[in-house]
Amino acid sequence: MKIDVNNLFTIISLAFMLIGGIYHLARMKANIVAKIGLLDKKLDINLTDYQSKNEHYEYRINGLDKLLQHQGNRLKDWVDQIAGHLSEKTGLMIRDRKL
Numbered sequence: 001m002k003i004d005v006n007n008l009f010t011i012i013s014l015a016f017m018l019i020g021g022i023y024h025l026a027r028m029k030a031n032i033v034a035k036i037g038l039l040d041k042k043l044d045i046n047l048t049d050y051q052s053k054n055e056h057y058e059y060r061i062n063g064l065d066k067l068l069q070h071q072g073n074r075l076k077d078w079v080d081q082i083a084g085h086l087s088e089k090t091g092l093m094i095r096d097r098k099l
Contacts, residue, residue, distance in 0.1 A: 083094040 086092045086094065
């Protein structure tokens with residue numbers, strides 16, 4: 001079997017192109033994996049930031065709820081005192097209407 005120089009050159013060039021293609025795909029995969037790792041780190045940072053902000057907002061909302069509850073109780077007590085005073089002085093009875 002006689003191998004022609006042209007066929008030998010074609011086989012060698014195809015082998016080099018195959019090796020080059022495999023090398024290029026390996027580099028692309030390494031870049032993709034590196035970018036995914038970087039995105040994973042950024043995601044962890046953002047999740048941590050979100051959790052801390054979420055806790056802060058829950059703390060503030062809970063504080064506002066407590067403040068509104070306290071102010072509502074004070075207002076209810078004040079209305080009850082006024083109703084009692086009006087009842088004593090004028091005999092006016094304020095109806096408690098529940099909707």
